[in-house]
Amino acid sequence: xxxxxxGTLWARALAEELARHGLRHVAVGSGSRSxxxxxxxxxxxxxxxxxxxxxxxxxxxxxxxxxxxxxxAGVVTTxxxxxxxxxxxxxxxxxxxxxxxxxxxxxxxxxxGFDANQTIDQPGLYGGYPRAAFDLPVxxxxxxxxxxxxxxxxRAWAWMLAPPSGPVHLNLQFDKPxxxxxxxxxVEEGVGSTPVLGGAREDDxxxxxxxxxxxxxxAALVALAKRVAAADRPLVVCGPTHDPARGPAAVALxxxxxxxxxxxxxxxxxxxxxxxxxxxxxxxxLLGREDARRTLAPDLVIRLGPAPTSAxxxxxxxxxxxxxxxxxxxxxxxxxxxxxxxxxxxxxxSAAAAGLADRLPEDGADPAWRAGWLELEEAAVAALTPxxxxxxxxxxxxxxxxxxxxxxxxxxxGNSMPIRDVDAFAGARDEPVRxxxxxxASGIDGNVSGALGAALALGAPATALIGDLTxxxxxxxxxxxxxxxxxxxxxxxxNRGGGIFHMLPIREYDPPFTxxxxxxxxxxxxxxxxxxxxxxxxxxxxxxxxxxxxxDDRPPGVRLVEVPVDRHxxxxxxxxxxxxxxxxxxxxx
Numbered sequence: 001x002x003x004x005x006x007g008t009l010w011a012r013a014l015a016e017e018l019a020r021h022g023l024r025h026v027a028v029g030s031g032s033r034s035x036x037x038x039x040x041x042x043x044x045x046x047x048x049x050x051x052x053x054x055x056x057x058x059x060x061x062x063x064x065x066x067x068x069x070x071x072x073a074g075v076v077t078t079x080x081x082x083x084x085x086x087x088x089x090x091x092x093x094x095x096x097x098x099x100x101x102x103x104x105x106x107x108x109x110x111x112x113g114f115d116a117n118q119t120i121d122q123p124g125l126y127g128g129y130p131r132a133a134f135d136l137p138v139x140x141x142x143x144x145x146x147x148x149x150x151x152x153x154x155r156a157w158a159w160m161l162a163p164p165s166g167p168v169h170l171n172l173q174f175d176k177p178x179x180x181x182x183x184x185x186x187v188e189e190g191v192g193s194t195p196v197l198g199g200a201r202e203d204d205x206x207x208x209x210x211x212x213x214x215x216x217x218x219a220a221l222v223a224l225a226k227r228v229a230a231a232d233r234p235l236v237v238c239g240p241t242h243d244p245a246r247g248p249a250a251v252a253l254x255x256x257x258x259x260x261x262x263x264x265x266x267x268x269x270x271x272x273x274x275x276x277x278x279x280x281x282x283x284x285x286l287l288g289r290e291d292a293r294r295t296l297a298p299d300l301v302i303r304l305g306p307a308p309t310s311a312x313x314x315x316x317x318x319x320x321x322x323x324x325x326x327x328x329x330x331x332x333x334x335x336x337x338x339x340x341x342x343x344x345x346x347x348x349x350s351a352a353a354a355g356l357a358d359r360l361p362e363d364g365a366d367p368a369w370r371a372g373w374l375e376l377e378e379a380a381v382a383a384l385t386p387x388x389x390x391x392x393x394x395x396x397x398x399x400x401x402x403x404x405x406x407x408x409x410x411x412x413x414g415n416s417m418p419i420r421d422v423d424a425f426a427g428a429r430d431e432p433v434r435x436x437x438x439x440x441a442s443g444i445d446g447n448v449s450g451a452l453g454a455a456l457a458l459g460a461p462a463t464a465l466i467g468d469l470t471x472x473x474x475x476x477x478x479x480x481x482x483x484x485x486x487x488x489x490x491x492x493x494x495n496r497g498g499g500i501f502h503m504l505p506i507r508e509y510d511p512p513f514t515x516x517x518x519x520x521x522x523x524x525x526x527x528x529x530x531x532x533x534x535x536x537x538x539x540x541x542x543x544x545x546x547x548x549x550x551x552d553d554r555p556p557g558v559r560l561v562e563v564p565v566d567r568h569x570x571x572x573x574x575x576x577x578x579x580x581x582x583x584x585x586x587x588x589x
Contacts, residue, residue, distance in 0.1 A: 003141075004182040007174045009191070010139030011036035012043070013146050013200070014103075014172070017153040019046040020206040023074055023101065025065050025457065026050070027058035029085075031078020033118070034105035035178040036139075038076060050456075052449075054476045055082045059089030060438075060446025061477070063100055064453025067242040067436050068410070072099035072160045072168075073453070079106045080118040083125060083171075088445045093167040094129040096440025097331050098242055099160040100167040102130070108138045108173050122171045131332075132159040133169040141187035147207070150200065154208035161210075163348065164331040216347045216355055224345065224352075225359040228326070231300035233369045234259040237313065239306035239335070240266035240439040241349075247272045249353035250304055254278050256357040258364030260373040264308040265413055265422045271402075271433035280373050284424035285380040285581035287312040292582070293319050295589050296373060301325045304349035306335050309439065310423050314338070328352045376585050381427070383584035384577055388425060389542070393573035394418075394493055395425040396542060397563050398465065401491055402426035404549035405433050406461045412451035413437040414466030415444050416500040418493065422465070424578065434458060448474040448490070452482045452558075461554065463489045469498055472523060478532040478558065487554035495567040496520050502571040518567075529560040536560045 003009035014037070026041045027050045028034070041047045052058035055077050062073035077083045083104040093100040107119045123135035134152050137145070156168040177183065200207055228234060234257045238250040247268020254261035261279045263269030269279055280286065287293050293316045300323060307314060317325070318338055327341040328349045336344065345352060388396045398421035405411045411433055413419040419437060436454045438447065447470045455462035471478075471492050478490075493499070497518035506513055514520065529536030539545040539561060548561055 003187055004180045005177060005186040006141035006183070007036045007139045007178060008039065008180040009141055009146070009187050010149065010174070011040035013149055014153065015040035015044045015047070016200060017150045017206055018074070018101075019044060020200070020204060021153060021157045021210070022071060024048060024071070025062065025073035026076060027052055027062045027073065028076040029053070029055040029058050029078065029082055031082055031105070032178060033107065033174060034076050034078040036174055037103060037105060037172065039180060041076070050482070053480050055085035056088060056446060057449040057474060057477045057480070059086040059100070060449035060474070061453040061482070063089045063093055063098055063438070063446070064436065064450035065457040066093070066098045066100050067096070067438070067450065068434070068454035068457040070099070070165070070242065072101045074101040074103055076103045077105065079104070079122065080120055083122050084120070087126060088443060090126045090129050090167050092438050092440045092443065092446070094131075094440070095333070096242065096438060097164040097166055098440075099165040101156060101160060102126070102167060102169040104169065104171050106171050106173045108175050126167070126169055129167065130169045131166040132156065133171070135171045136173065138173040138175055141191060143188055143191045146191065150207040154206060154210055158210045166332070216352050220347075221352070221355045221359050224326075225356055228257065228300065228302065228356065229360055232365055233297070233299045234365055235298040235301050236261045237301060237303040237308060237317070238263045238267040238269045239304065239308045240264045240437065241268065241305050242436065243350050244268060244434060245350040245354070246304065249350045249357070251275055251278055253302070253353040253357040256360045256364060258367055258370055260370045262308065262313055264310070265419055265426070266435045266437045266439060267305075267308075268435060270426070271411075271429040271431060271435065273430060273432060275428040276430050277374065278370070279428040280377055281426065281428040282377055282380055282384070282424060282581070283316070284310050284312045285384060285578055286377055286585055287316045288578055288582040289586055291589055292376065292585050296376070299323055303327045304353055305329050306439070307337060309419055376588055379584040379588045380581040383580040384425065387573060387577040387580070391573050392542060392565065393570045394495070394499065394565055395421050395574055395577060397491075397493065397545065397565070398422045399425040399427070400542065400545050400549060401463060401465050403429070405463050407431040407433065409460050410434045410436060410455055410458050410462040412447075412454055412462065412464035414447045414464065414470045415439070415442050416467050416470065416498065418465040418467060434460070444470040444473050446474055449477040451490070452477060452484070452488070455484055455486055455488045456482065459486055461487045463491060465491045466493070467499065468492055468494045468496065468521065468525070469519065471525070471528070472521065475528060478528065478534065482558070484558060485556050487556055488558045489554070489561055490558055491561045491563060492525060494525060494562050494564045495570060496522070497567060499567040499570060502567060525560060525562045532558075534558045534560055536562065538562050538564070540564055
């Protein structure tokens with residue numbers, strides 16, 4: 001079979017080459033200029049193609065897949081503002097080092113600047129956020145050009161996955177016809193025949209193989225191990241990541257050092273084998289007072305990856321700026337916003353932590369060091385328990401949700417308060433739970449789409465904890481729908497606005513606080529669920545929530561669980577709980 005025209009040939013060669021590199025998921029938006037790409041991906045047979053009405057949702061859906069698997073998913077758009085709608089996901093992908101392939105269809109370059117309909121300047125559209133961007137020439141049917149197209153696929157694949165991972169933009173110009181209509185003489189003879197479409201190899205290998213060896217040298221690890229082993233009060237800090245190896249490696253390093261581990265909820269070190277007894281899960285409650293931060297003074301800090309979400313941990317690290325801080329990260333951004341690093345190791349944090357743990361002597365730090373942390377955390381937990389088991393507020397909800405996710409399941413944490421409440425109130429678990437979230441730029445846009453993409457890619461029971469404004473910001477993801485073959489519980493904190501803003505001094509200034517900052521809303525989530533044709537459950541007590549979270553044999557698909565909370569009462573209870581924990585810790589010092 002021969003490709004009928006050069007646009008079809010170009011798109012099919014691109015799809016085939018990307019399949020050979022390993023692309024398997026493609027989210028597509030509606031449009032005409034992208035028709036050659038959509039036809040090629042759906043025809044190929046090696047791709048799962050996910051349709052979306054909203055390109056922003058499509059991009060975050062693909063980002064969720066990349067965050068969950070470490071492998072890029074593609075997102076296809078037509079020309080014009082459709083391509084502009086990918087920008088928020090591009091920013092998040094860049095900031096959180098997640099691979100994402102942007103395939104924007106475009107009109108021929110000759111039409112730019114001449115009032116052609118739906119034509120904008122798409123080259124360079126995403127500024128400096130992509131790892132690389134290529135404005136490819138208009139499709140041709142010549143063998144030499146097709147070879148360069150395949151080479152561009154290899155370059156895109158390399159830039160997406162080479163440390164640090166991130167987004168890559170391929171802008172693809174297509175002339176008419178956009179459908180697979182035969183055009184005589186449009187394709188160089190013999191070039192468009194399958195299976196060797198336009199110069200591909202006879203086997204299943206890509207035309208250009210990409211090798212990306214990246215390892216910390218043994219000499220560097222030995223020197224670092226010697227440096228770390230000399231500490232008496234070492235501390236390991238692990239920030240948010242999408243690397244599933246990071247959490248277990250952080251736990252192993254902390255255990256080898258006999259050190260406490262401060263693990264972000266998205267680090268993988270909070271819900272992992274060996275975490276209890278090593279991971280300090282409630283640092284927000286433990287480190288709220290200056291005397292506690294002073295008592296728990298380290299003499300060495302090892303930080304893996306980005307800074308954690310917790311404001312209390314951030315203050316604690318700043319309080320101890322005078323001790324050596326070793327930051328291990330290979331990303332493009334310098335992960336040291338407070339300027340604390342005395343040594344910066346440009347290496348993969350997971351591999352470095354695992355290699356470092358293997359090279360440390362068996363006699364770690366003084367056991368009393370970590371025991372002191374655990375003792376004070378125990379005091380904080382005792383003070384928090386009456387609130388978590390007897391009061392209806394968002395901290396209790398977060399603790400219940402995090403504790404109920406199935407072993408081996410997925411927990412997506414929305415931005416604003418959900419991740420902070422899990423951080424402050426949920427305990428460590430000796431069971432692996434995969435955590436996913438978007439902390440690169442920490443926006444609420446695309447969280448529903450990203451959670452759906454992660455759940456689909458991982459293929460395990462999933463739970464997402466988000467706020468009401470986060471849901472409404474991305475409600476189109478539910479209305480269009482996603483066919484999930486796994487149970488997906490979407491827990492929505494319904495506090496009628498932005499509850500996080502009660503934590504800020506602006507709360508004392510009303511107006512404009514309530515109307516223009518909190519932005520209260522009165523959308524009925526049961527109606528949203530009905531419109532999306534998904535089940536809805538209202539849980540208004542801790543017992544209701546426990547029943548919902550412990551339900552066996554959940555059917556596949558999305559279920560919306562609404563959790564109504566009064567944001568004013570919630571703020572009072574949250575402050576009271578953390579204050580009680582701080583007092584209990586102070587009494588033990």
